[in-house]
Amino acid sequence: MKPIYSSNLPAKRHHSIFNCGEIIITHKPVLLEETIEALSPKLNGTYIDGTIGGGGHAEALLNASGAKSRLMGIDRDPDAVERCKARLSCFGDRFVCVHSDFASMTRVAQENGFNKPDGILLDLGVSSFQIDEPERGFSFIADGPLDMRMDNSKGMTVAEYLDMLEGDWQTLATVLRQYGEEPRATKIAKAIAAEQVKSPIKTTARLASIVEKAVGGRKGAPRHPATRTFQALRIAINAEMEQLRDGLESAISLLAEDGRLAVISFHSIEDRIVKQTFRAHEGRTVSLQQGGTEWEGKTPVVVRVNRRAIKPSDNEISKNPRARSAKLRAVRRIQTPS
Ligand SMILES: C[S@@+](CC[C@H](N)C(=O)[O-])C[C@H]1O[C@@H](n2cnc3c(N)ncnc32)[C@H](O)[C@@H]1O
Incomplete structure (x- = not known):
């Protein structure tokens, strides 16, 4: 595994690594190195993190993609947006953060000039900030109001x-x-x-x-x-499955040619939707009973980056038990959207 900040950029092009980390971050980004590798950042590319959360993946992605790269973060949770605006402020106008949901990504991208991103990340589910805050009502360990709204x-x-x-x-x-x-x-x-x-x-x-x-x-x-x-x-x-279906479709159609979409899911229902959507956009030929073959699925617009889902190492799970059920899948866009 390559170190996260090297990505695919030539070493001599490396710029200063920003660490805006005066704010205490309790959410450990899951599969961090693997995600950056799957996104294979381009020099000075543009990126969308549809689930900015605590900003851990976003910070690594900005640092891995050159001093002129730009990233737009989206989160349904107003607290996450405010936290990330403060946490990643050292990136200046390279970073914008929008309170919205990733199903609305196409509109939000257009409004903010991220029309053909080189990479999109969706790290699904809830963050440690949300779980650890009893007031948000996600935890059965600490008592709180029965809320659970991400927004x-x-x-x-x-x-x-x-x-x-x-x-x-x-x-x-x-x-x-x-x-x-x-x-x-x-x-x-x-x-x-x-x-x-x-x-x-x-x-x-x-x-x-x-x-x-x-x-x-x-x-x-x-x-x-x-x-x-x-x-x-x-x-x-939170209508999470509807959000996921719409978000995946938007992300695939937004990507620039050669751009990549990486999705981290935490349970089988999510992973099934990710796998099926990727497969449908990848298309494949199937054998017909009467002989010959037929194309199945939509016009192929993506290829998978890895055949199998990437899972966290035992070492990562021992340091961050929340990572244990994570699965990372990624695709690369092969055709410019019309
Ligand atoms: C697992 S955390 C992301 C952590 C982040 N990658 C990091 O490094 O800190 C998931 C975040 O996605 C947000 N989220 C979940 N579903 C969303 C949706 N449909 N649209 C926008 N944000 C969403 C949650 O509010 C939460 O903050």
Whole structure:
């Protein structure tokens, strides 16, 4: 593995490495070196980080792409945007940061002059800042309001969503199954609905304890029994799968020729969408029953950078357990968008 700041740039072109790091950053970027390598930064290229979070990947990418490279960060979370504007201010006008979602990337890119980026990154899910802040309601470890909105300036909280369901455990069970792959979805959904009728569930601790009781405690399981329930509700209220589908399509069509899209996912539902979207845009010939072959998928516009998903090393997982389920996939654009 090459060191992250060398990327594919000739050594003599190396400029000073910025480290704007006076701000304490608690989010460790996952698969950092592998992501920069997959994006293969171009000298003075333009980049979009659709999930700027704590700005770790963005900082490395700016440093790996020459002193005139530019990067636009996007995040749904207003706190992340403010944090990154401060953290990456030493890059001056090489860095802009926009409060939006990555499904709106095409419009945001046009508004900010990032029409044909050389690289786009999506590092999905939530950041440590969000999980570690009980007020945001993502954690079942520390008690907080049952919120879980990534963009806490608008939209429905999980507490409001449960209220809206009015005891409809069937819909809830579908959400838990579909977005949490929860095998005990019916049992948990019935327990949540029954408790909700008694009094509205408004805190993370109460939801976690309802789930724990419904499935009969932890039984020595390594993961908290509410992990899948929290994941499913978070995905549902943030419309994460719809965002991902739209974001991938936008990213692929925005990329400059030879530009790269890298996506880090954290669970199988996300990874499936990434894999299927990449495959559809890659296209392939399939054998027909009656003989001959036929083209399957859309007009090919990308090729995969790696055949298989890249996973974190044991060393990275030991330093950052949050990385354990990460998978990195990347494609390279082979045709200029018309
Ligand atoms: C895993 S963190 C990214 C961490 C970042 N790569 C770093 O190095 O610090 C994911 C971030 O993506 C944001 N996010 C998730 N879905 C989003 C979406 N659809 N649009 C924009 N931001 C999103 C979250 O708010 C969170 O801040």
